[in-house]
Structures are given as structure tokens and as C-alpha cells.
Amino acid sequence: MSRLVLLDNEAVRALSSARHPKHRKVISHLQVITTRRKRSRSTTVGVPTSVRVEAGWDRRNQAWALANRLGITDMALDQTVADVAAEIRNGLGTHISVADAHLGAVAQGVDSEVTVITNDPEDITAAAGSARATIVRI
Amino acid sequence: MQRDQKVIAAALDQVTELLSVGEDTATNTSIRFPDNLREATRIAVDVLGLAPTTTALATTALRNTLEAAAAEVALELHYAANPDVRPTLGDLAVAAAEIDGHDLAESAEILHRAAAEIVQTRPDATGDDVLLWAEAQQRAGAA
Numbered sequence: 001m002s003r004l005v006l007l008d009n010e011a012v013r014a015l016s017s018a019r020h021p022k023h024r025k026v027i028s029h030l031q032v033i034t035t036r037r038k039r040s041r042s043t044t045v046g047v048p049t050s051v052r053v054e055a056g057w058d059r060r061n062q063a064w065a066l067a068n069r070l071g072i073t074d075m076a077l078d079q080t081v082a083d084v085a086a087e088i089r090n091g092l093g094t095h096i097s098v099a100d101a102h103l104g105a106v107a108q109g110v111d112s113e114v115t116v117i118t119n120d121p122e123d124i125t126a127a128a129g130s131a132r133a134t135i136v137r138i
Numbered sequence: 139m140q141r142d143q144k145v146i147a148a149a150l151d152q153v154t155e156l157l158s159v160g161e162d163t164a165t166n167t168s169i170r171f172p173d174n175l176r177e178a179t180r181i182a183v184d185v186l187g188l189a190p191t192t193t194a195l196a197t198t199a200l201r202n203t204l205e206a207a208a209a210e211v212a213l214e215l216h217y218a219a220n221p222d223v224r225p226t227l228g229d230l231a232v233a234a235a236e237i238d239g240h241d242l243a244e245s246a247e248i249l250h251r252a253a254a255e256i257v258q259t260r261p262d263a264t265g266d267d268v269l270l271w272a273e274a275q276q277r278a279g280a281a
Binding site: 003005018023024025027028029030031032033034035036037038040059065066068069070071115134136 | 151210213225
């Protein structure tokens with residue numbers, strides 16, 4: 001079965017700088033995914049667009065060159081996903097960030113297995129709800 | 139950064155940019171496909187339904203190959219500039235276990251030890267290879 005790996009705000013920030021204390025850990029995960037893709041194992045890495053906004057990831061900015069080059073797919077906040085994200089936030093409360101609610105909505109909307117790389121396992125587990133995502137704490 | 143690395147980085151950015159835009163336009167091109175591959179592709183599409191068209195099957199495979207290869211080159215470029223961030227084989231085994239939610243993700247020490255052993259005979263082993271081997275060892279030990 002295919003797997004979608006999602007990055008949260010902290011994972012994106014960790015990816016952005018080699019000096020970030022969690023950089024090597026996030027790179028390890030992306031290296032594994034890259035090797036699997038080279039072996040034609042169906043694995044996709046995605047970033048919800050609102051996570052990208054929160055982390056400041058501007059694809060036009062050369063400072064984000066590494067992240068841009070790793071084949072990380074934007075997961076858009078379209079009408080359907082926005083409705084689910086709003087439902088998640090209405091249900092769990094506004095302490096769940098918009099970005100985390102968006103991530104949860106993406107996780108709930110795919111058929112594949114889902115892994116989330118995050119520093120906030122509790123909120124992400126709650127937001128992912130029925131998707132029962134595999135959570136990797138960084 | 140050396141000149142070669144600058145050239146590679148620029149090429150990577152070009153490839154990334156091209157892969158990120160839509161596929162609204164297309165051009166007929168002449169590629170010499172081996173006959174057996176062409177026939178296998180036809181059967182895969184017409185009978186097995188693996189893709190709506192042979193073009194879709196070929197372009198998806200090409201895109202996946204390019205994205206994976208570009209990411210691999212990007213990581214190697216990053217490691218060349220930042221040698222300290224290159225993960226060890228043990229790190230990769232732990233990451234593989236974590237991504238899959240494997241029980242051994244909680245046993246980093248076992249995976250690092252397995253990596254140290256397997257690399258002596260398989261220097262090209264991947265994190266997944268180590269995870270598989272460690273799992274097999276664990277099951278053999280439990281049997």
C-alpha cells in the first residue's frame with residue numbers, strides 16, 4: 001500500500017537549516033523516503049500549504065532550495081479540505097492551529113497509509129482523528 | 139561551493155521547476171522503445187488497467203524516476219556542504235522503522251547494532267535492509 005508522509009511546521013523548520021537541532025533527524029526520514037522512491041516503493045512526501053505559510057517556506061526563495069529539491073508536494077487547502085479542517089477545529093477547539101487542522105484534514109482525506117513527522121504528537125493525533133496516522137515525534 | 143556543485147545545483151533547480159509546473163502542453167517525441175517493453179506496456183494498460191494510457195504510464199514512471207533521482211542528488215549535494223548532517227546507517231534504520239510505525243522504532247540500540255553488523259558485509263545496505271534484517275533476527279531469536 002502507498003504511504004503519504006506529512007511534515008508539520010517544526011519538521012519544515014528543521015529541514016530549512018542545517019544548524020537546526022532536529023535537522024539531521026528530519027533529513028534521515030527524507031533520505032529513507034528518497035531511497036524507497038528510487039526502489040519504486042510508492043511513497044509521497046507532502047506539506048499542507050498552510051503549514052508552509054506558518055513555517056515561512058516560500059518556494060521562490062533560494063533559502064529554501066533544499067526543501068524545494070526534495071520532491072515535497074503541496075497539499076492544497078481547497079474547499080473540501082477547508083471544510084474538514086474547520087470541522088476538526090470546531091470539534092477540538094481553537095488551540096489546534098489552522099495548520100494542524102489542515103494537516104489533519106489532509107490525513108483524513110487520503111486512501112494511503114499516513115505518517116506525520118511532528119513535534120506535537122498530541123495535537124496531530126487528535127487532528128488526524130479517524131486516519132489513525134503513524135506519528136513520528138521529532 | 140565548487141563550480142561543478144554550482145552547475146549541479148542550478149540543474150537541480152531547473153529540474154525541480156519543470157517538474158512543479160502543470161502538464162498542460164505536450165510534444166510528440168520519438169523515443170526508441172525496445173519492442174518487448176512496448177508490448178508489455180500495451181498489455182499493462184489494455185488488459186491489466188495499470189494506467190489509462192501508455193503515455194500516462196510512461197510519463198508517471200519518468201516523473202517518479204526524475205523526482206527520486208533529483209532528491210538523491212540534492213541530498214548528496216547537501217551532505218557535501220554539511221558533512222555532519224549525513225545520517226548513519228543506524229539513523230536510517232531508525233527512521234525507516236519510525237515511518238512505518240514498526241515496533242523496532244522503540245529499539246534504536248538494536249537497530250544501530252544491526253547496522254554496524256550488516257555494513258561489514260553489505261556496505262551498500264539501506265535503512266530498510268537493516269530494519270528487515272533486525273526483524274528477522276528478532277523473530278529467529280524468539281522462535
